[in-house]
Amino acid sequence: xxxxxxxxxxxxxxxxxxxxxxxxxxxxxxxxxxxxxxxxxxxxxxxxxxxxxxxxxxxxxxxxxxxxxxxxxxxxxxxxxxxxxxxxxxxxxxxxxxxxxxxxxxxxxxxxxxxxxxxxxxxxxxxxxxxxxxxxxxxxxxxxxxxxxxxxxxxxxxxxxxxxxxxxxxxxxxxxxxxxxxxxxxxxxxxxxxxxxxxxxxxxxxxxxxxxxxxxxxxxxxxxxxxxxxxxxxxxxxxxxxxxxxxxxxxxxxxxxxxxxxxxxxxxxxxxxxxxxxxxxxxxx
Numbered sequence: 001x002x003x004x005x006x007x008x009x010x011x012x013x014x015x016x017x018x019x020x021x022x023x024x025x026x027x028x029x030x031x032x033x034x035x036x037x038x039x040x041x042x043x044x045x046x047x048x049x050x051x052x053x054x055x056x057x058x059x060x061x062x063x064x065x066x067x068x069x070x071x072x073x074x075x076x077x078x079x080x081x082x083x084x085x086x087x088x089x090x091x092x093x094x095x096x097x098x099x100x101x102x103x104x105x106x107x108x109x110x111x112x113x114x115x116x117x118x119x120x121x122x123x124x125x126x127x128x129x130x131x132x133x134x135x136x137x138x139x140x141x142x143x144x145x146x147x148x149x150x151x152x153x154x155x156x157x158x159x160x161x162x163x164x165x166x167x168x169x170x171x172x173x174x175x176x177x178x179x180x181x182x183x184x185x186x187x188x189x190x191x192x193x194x195x196x197x198x199x200x201x202x203x204x205x206x207x208x209x210x211x212x213x214x215x216x217x218x219x220x221x222x223x224x225x226x227x228x229x230x231x232x233x234x235x236x237x238x239x240x241x242x243x244x245x246x247x248x249x250x251x252x253x254x255x256x257x258x259x260x261x262x263x264x265x266x267x268x269x270x271x272x273x274x275x276x277x278x279x280x281x282x283x284x285x
Contacts (some may be wrong), residue, residue, distance in 0.1 A: 004017055004019045005041065020035055026061075026124065026188075034085050037074070042080070043079075054067060068175075069084070127157040164180070164269030167267055185283075187206065197230070200215065206237055209231045215244060216244050218245045220250055261276075
């Protein structure tokens with residue numbers, strides 16, 4: 001269960017109860033950050049990408065992933081960043097140095113013992129000069145060739161586990177939902193894109209560029225074309241996630257450029273918009 005701790009706002013000095021969020025790992029286990037009670041919370045004055053994410057270790061599979069840093073909005077208008085700490089690694093997972101080995105015992109050569117008794121050699125049979133002839137056997141009929149072995153049945157395709165979304169309440173939740181979906185598709189090295197998109201937030205992985213638009217306006221034709229040009233310069237594929245949908249000309253242009261389009265619903269589940277997105281969601285691309 002996520003822990004709840006009292007948090008005092010550094011701006012207005014009012015105290016509120018904060019419950020740590022729970023993030024779903026790719027293995028299916030929940031990941032909950034451990035709140036640092038010894039460090040005072042701070043207010044967020046300037047946004048920086050490195051400060052927005054925190055590395056957490058899954059207690060089930062012990063893999064580390066980047067998750068949004070816990071924050072709390074105060075009634076006075078300040079945004080409070082909650083400090084977290086990395087729990088102590090399980091000693092069973094981090095084996096220490098092994099026990100010291102003593103000097104090896106001296107190797108003694110085994111004394112040669114009595115060897116196995118040798119069997120007497122068989123006496124030679126009668127040869128051609130002894131006057132006796134060996135019996136002749138009848139010719140063996142040819143055997144039919146063996147039947148070919150049946151071909152092995154094809155192995156069933158691996159079933160992909162169900163996607164576990166995160167409810168979208170803020171723009172950060174939309175970025176988290178898109179990152180979780182890309183991780184579910186098999187992209188484990190998700191990071192912030194080097195080039196900032198025209199609108200929204202850019203994400204990148206090995207061979208993939210994604211754009212997340214959490215605004216309330218539909219994505220335009222220019223947004224789709226700019227994402228496609230950015231992917232072409234990096235020789236990568238591209239995916240677009242929008243919270244408010246797409247304009248008609250943007251959808252038509254995405255079909256021509258073969259750009260997968262997704263709409264994020266409030267549950268955090270990306271819904272495919274065009275055929276390329278359907279193929280990507282089904283695992284055919």
